[in-house]
Amino acid sequence: MAGLRILGINAHPHDFTHYAGTLGIHVADGDTVTVVSMTGGASTHNQKLSEEMAKPRQNRDQKLIDQINRDYTKQKADELATACNIFGITDVRILPYADKLFTLEKNPGAVDALREIILEVRPHIMITQSPYLTGRRGHKLGARDDHSETGFASIEAAFLAAIPRYEDSLPIYKIPATFFPGVYFERDEWDFVVDITDYFEQRVQAEATYISQGHTPEFAQKRMEVTLGNAGWFSGTQYAEAFVQEKPFRMPKIILPDSLLSEAEETEAARHHRLVGSEGK
Ligand SMILES: [Zn+2]
Structure with a gap:
C-alpha cells in the first residue's frame, strides 16, 4: 500500500505538538501529513494584549491593540x-476562526471548511481534539472550549464527508481511523502509545x-x-x-x-537498560 495520509486537526497552533513525534x-x-489549526491562537497566552486590556477603556x-494582535498572530503562524x-511537515493550514471562544454556533462554516479539507486530503487517519467534555473521558474543564469544539467540528465534518452533496466536485470519502491525543485522557484510558524516543530532541525543540x-x-x-517520559516509563520505553481510538477497528486477526x-x-x-536508553544486555 502506498503511504498513509494523515490529517491532524487542532484548536490552536501548539496543539499538534502533542503527537508531533508520531x-x-x-x-x-x-x-503524508497535513496539520490544520482552526484558529490562529491570537487570544491565548497573549501577555501584551492582557496588559493593554487591563486598562480602563x-x-x-x-x-x-490592533498591532499587538497582528504581530502576535503572525508570530504564532x-x-x-x-x-x-x-518533523518534516510542510502542509500547514491555519483557518480564519477566532479563539477564546471558538464555537460552532459562532462559526457555522467551520464544519464545511473541514469537510472540504477532508475531501481534498482524503486522510487514512484523522487525529483530532478530544470531543469528550467531562467524566473519565476528556478534558477536566467541565465546559466546552476551543479544543472540544474543534473535536465536535471535525467529527461532524468526517461524518458529512461520507454523505454526497449535489454541489460536490470531489467524491465522498469515509475516514478509516480517527484518534485523539492521549494527553487529554487518563493513562488507563489510552488505547496505545507510540515510542517516540528517537524524536525526543525534536519534541523539545518544537516546545x-x-x-x-x-x-x-x-x-x-x-x-x-x-510528560513524554511518563508515557514512556509506563509503556516500557x-x-x-x-x-x-474513536472506536475499535475491525482486524483480520490479533496483531502484535x-x-x-x-x-x-x-x-x-535489559528492560532497565531499555527504559533509560543505555547499552547493555
Ligand atoms: Zn490548545
Whole structure:
C-alpha cells in the first residue's frame, strides 16, 4: 500500500505538538501529513494584549491593540510553521476562526471548511481534539472550549464527508481511523502509545519554538521529560505519545508489534537498560 495520509486537526497552533513525534515517524516513513489549526491562537497566552486590556477603556490604545494582535498572530503562524518543519511537515493550514471562544454556533462554516479539507486530503487517519467534555473521558474543564469544539467540528465534518452533496466536485470519502491525543485522557484510558524516543530532541525543540507562550529551553526540556517520559516509563520505553481510538477497528486477526514480542523473554537488566536508553544486555 502506498503511504498513509494523515490529517491532524487542532484548536490552536501548539496543539499538534502533542503527537508531533508520531507525525515525524510517519513523515520519515514516506507518509503524508497535513496539520490544520482552526484558529490562529491570537487570544491565548497573549501577555501584551492582557496588559493593554487591563486598562480602563479610555486609556487603551486601539492602534496598539490592533498591532499587538497582528504581530502576535503572525508570530504564532511562524512558530507553527517552524515547529512543523522540525518533523518534516510542510502542509500547514491555519483557518480564519477566532479563539477564546471558538464555537460552532459562532462559526457555522467551520464544519464545511473541514469537510472540504477532508475531501481534498482524503486522510487514512484523522487525529483530532478530544470531543469528550467531562467524566473519565476528556478534558477536566467541565465546559466546552476551543479544543472540544474543534473535536465536535471535525467529527461532524468526517461524518458529512461520507454523505454526497449535489454541489460536490470531489467524491465522498469515509475516514478509516480517527484518534485523539492521549494527553487529554487518563493513562488507563489510552488505547496505545507510540515510542517516540528517537524524536525526543525534536519534541523539545518544537516546545521551545513557542516563545509567544513563554516557553524557554528549560521549560521545554522539563515539560517533555515529565510528560513524554511518563508515557514512556509506563509503556516500557524512554519517551512515548499516547492515543485514544474513536472506536475499535475491525482486524483480520490479533496483531502484535515486533517490539512487544521481543520483550517476552527479556531480562530485567535489559528492560532497565531499555527504559533509560543505555547499552547493555
Ligand atoms: Zn490548545
